[in-house]
Amino acid sequence: MNERSSDPADLPALAALDADLPDAAEAAERRRAARTDPRAAEVLDALSTTRADLAALPEPEVPPAVAARWAAAVAAEQPQQPSTPPSGRRSRSRVLLAVLAAAAAAAVVVVGAPRPGPPVLTVSRVDLVVAATAAVGTVDVGALADPDRRQACLRAVLPDAAGLRLLGGRRVVLDGRPGVLLVLATGTRGGLDVVTVDPGCGPAGGTLLARVTVG
Amino acid sequence: MSAAPPSDAELLAAHRAGDADAFGQLAGRHSRELWAIALRTLGDPDDAADAVQEALVSAYRRASTFRGDAAVRTWLRRIVVNACIDRIRHERVRRTVPWPERDLPSRRPDPAVELVTRLAVGEALAMVPVEQRVAVVLVDVQGYPVAEAAAILEIPAGTVKSRCARGRARLAVLLGHLREESR
Numbered sequence: 001m002n003e004r005s006s007d008p009a010d011l012p013a014l015a016a017l018d019a020d021l022p023d024a025a026e027a028a029e030r031r032r033a034a035r036t037d038p039r040a041a042e043v044l045d046a047l048s049t050t051r052a053d054l055a056a057l058p059e060p061e062v063p064p065a066v067a068a069r070w071a072a073a074v075a076a077e078q079p080q081q082p083s084t085p086p087s088g089r090r091s092r093s094r095v096l097l098a099v100l101a102a103a104a105a106a107a108v109v110v111v112g113a114p115r116p117g118p119p120v121l122t123v124s125r126v127d128l129v130v131a132a133t134a135a136v137g138t139v140d141v142g143a144l145a146d147p148d149r150r151q152a153c154l155r156a157v158l159p160d161a162a163g164l165r166l167l168g169g170r171r172v173v174l175d176g177r178p179g180v181l182l183v184l185a186t187g188t189r190g191g192l193d194v195v196t197v198d199p200g201c202g203p204a205g206g207t208l209l210a211r212v213t214v215g
Numbered sequence: 216m217s218a219a220p221p222s223d224a225e226l227l228a229a230h231r232a233g234d235a236d237a238f239g240q241l242a243g244r245h246s247r248e249l250w251a252i253a254l255r256t257l258g259d260p261d262d263a264a265d266a267v268q269e270a271l272v273s274a275y276r277r278a279s280t281f282r283g284d285a286a287v288r289t290w291l292r293r294i295v296v297n298a299c300i301d302r303i304r305h306e307r308v309r310r311t312v313p314w315p316e317r318d319l320p321s322r323r324p325d326p327a328v329e330l331v332t333r334l335a336v337g338e339a340l341a342m343v344p345v346e347q348r349v350a351v352v353l354v355d356v357q358g359y360p361v362a363e364a365a366a367i368l369e370i371p372a373g374t375v376k377s378r379c380a381r382g383r384a385r386l387a388v389l390l391g392h393l394r395e396e397s398r
Contacts, residue, residue, distance in 0.1 A: 012380070012381070015381065016376075016380045019377070021380060043393060046387040046393040047383050047387055047392075049387075050387045053336050053386075053390060054351060054386070055358065057336055057337070057356050060251055060254050062250045066250070069264060070242070070246065070264075070267060070271055074239070074275055077272060
């Protein structure tokens, strides 16, 4: 780039002027020269418009699925925890992931709260990943809060998911059917296993309503 | 009154001291901004997601090497910018438009083409050389002061200004605000 061109309308020189590159004396001289040349005014206007275009770009939202991937990736860096958070204590992963997931705005419909605790989520299959992101950091899984029951349930309906670390879960109504959504870390970076089972799932068996893997 | 939230430096120090919650809070505080930088620099959402993920994992692992000679937010942004640059230089990105080797064509062939080739801002950014693009993203898109962009990129402020100047000149033409003959 030749920033010392004598042409008052020289684009590189005017871009440098626009970027406040020349020292004060040179800048004053260039501005004086530019004022006498309509072509220079056109270039300076174009640079100003360009900066305005750039500044007007909207801030992009983090997609929930992306936030979930990041959360799982960071969780995978942590030392392995027992598959079930000890009751009465905050789970390290839960808190960590809850904050990361907060970066994403989860567009999940929330309906009534029939009892204390987080309200039941009404979701469709296409929203499961979004719902999973929202569920990370929350453990509202009814009877499946009992780790033995949950492991027995998973062994019955989805053996390859048994033993995976629980990152969160919510009671849901999935496509009209009551269920419990479980967000499980696969142990690989960025990997989530989102499993929805019926609320009565346990040692006697259960029903797998949906499964979605992420990452 | 609740206590003031911990500073970035306090959260990073807590993470280094073994507080398992601290890094998540820190990442959550900055992830939107890191996403914006990566998306504007790389153009492709999948590439941007990969770059931020790499950056977060890298920051998690390298927290012990942070010596406090820069703000934590500057450090995090530097890691994500470097992840983006690394992806571009190693061509681990999904190209959506051809990238010119160096300079723009010396002249525009036809005024009608000018209209056709008028590009959306995001597409135009992808056609700017990476060093200029990153400077423009930080200063013009994200609105960082030149001094902060210089700290993130670890280059002199004058170099940031120079890269912005070149990038804006190129963008002014790509966006159709300026005819090539004006150069």
